[in-house]
Amino acid sequence: MTRMLVDGRADGRVSPLDRGLLYGDGLFETIAVLDGRPRFLDWHFERLADGAGRLGLPPPDLERLRSEIGEVAAAPRAVVKLVLTRGIGARGYRPPRPAAPTRIVFASDWPAGHAPVAAAAARLGWCRTRLGRNPALAGLKHLNRLEQVLARSEWDDADLDEGLMCDDRGRVIAATQANLFAKIGGRWLTPRLDECGVAGIMRRAFRAWSAERGAPVEERDLAVADVESASALLVTNALIGAWPAGTLAGRPLAADPDAAAFNAWLAGQ
Ligand SMILES: Cc1ncc(COP(=O)(O)O)c(C=O)c1O
Numbered sequence: 001m002t003r004m005l006v007d008g009r010a011d012g013r014v015s016p017l018d019r020g021l022l023y024g025d026g027l028f029e030t031i032a033v034l035d036g037r038p039r040f041l042d043w044h045f046e047r048l049a050d051g052a053g054r055l056g057l058p059p060p061d062l063e064r065l066r067s068e069i070g071e072v073a074a075a076p077r078a079v080v081k082l083v084l085t086r087g088i089g090a091r092g093y094r095p096p097r098p099a100a101p102t103r104i105v106f107a108s109d110w111p112a113g114h115a116p117v118a119a120a121a122a123r124l125g126w127c128r129t130r131l132g133r134n135p136a137l138a139g140l141k142h143l144n145r146l147e148q149v150l151a152r153s154e155w156d157d158a159d160l161d162e163g164l165m166c167d168d169r170g171r172v173i174a175a176t177q178a179n180l181f182a183k184i185g186g187r188w189l190t191p192r193l194d195e196c197g198v199a200g201i202m203r204r205a206f207r208a209w210s211a212e213r214g215a216p217v218e219e220r221d222l223a224v225a226d227v228e229s230a231s232a233l234l235v236t237n238a239l240i241g242a243w244p245a246g247t248l249a250g251r252p253l254a255a256d257p258d259a260a261a262f263n264a265w266l267a268g269q
Contacts, residue, residue: 004106006168018102021086024144027051031080032238033073043201051140058103060084070258072107072143078110121246122235127151127163131173131196139199151176167196172222178235182227185258188217202236209262232256241266
């Protein structure tokens with residue numbers, strides 16, 4: 001079941017003239033609600049507020065969003081999606097000033113058989129679709145996700161869980177809907193996201209957890225050959241936590257105990 005508020009109203013509607021729809025002019029957050037509590041909400045709000053600042057949207061009213069999230073996420077376990085667009089403007093790309101953003105908050109049931117900690121290891125492959133580089137958008141969870149849509153349409157095979165994506169220079173950036181960590185030389189590495197990619201909340205959590213244990217994750221450019229040489233891989237997002245890879249393009253990978261240790265810590269957050 002989906003419970004939805006548009007600009008705070010259960011009977012609210014989004015206009016066909018909304019710039020979120022016309023241009024992907026907006027931001028979103030996907031938030032895990034576990035035991036009735038939105039997890040890492042302050043970090044989601046931080047990323048949303050940062051994104052709003054970078055796109056020149058008015059700062060979102062976070063307290064109002066917090067209360068709307070509480071209103072839609074009535075179940076102990078749910079997925080909340082929060083969408084903030086630049087609202088309606090005159091014809092053309094020129095942003096309306098001031099903008100009157102549209103706010104959409106909805107909760108869906110927790111996907112059946114999905115996390116918080118996946119039972120089986122992830123089967124990863126490579127996507128052909130490349131990510132374009134644009135520092136002005138890098139890190140943002142903006143509404144333009146066509147690269148991920150094209151990448152995810154590359155496979156229908158139920159034997160593949162996630163696909164890894166490179167940028168146009170062939171550097172590995174992320175999975176289609178998750179960030180990537182590779183253990184190389186006994187150390188966790190993760191791709192830099194200053195030119196493309198989404199700065200994930202769970203990426204931040206895994207980095208904070210690792211740093212606290214005295215083994216900080218290194219942000220680095222990673223080539224395909226680097227990732228193929230990794231002793232372990234894991235992918236992260238707000239819903240799956242850290243999902244260790246069992247295979248990459250069919251090649252078996254060992255489970256690294258850090259994934260389970262992190263997920264155990266996560267369960268207590
Ligand atoms: C393209 C992409 N990268 C990374 C992530 C991970 O972000 P988060 O940890 O905030 O869920 C997602 C999540 O959906 C994503 O779609």
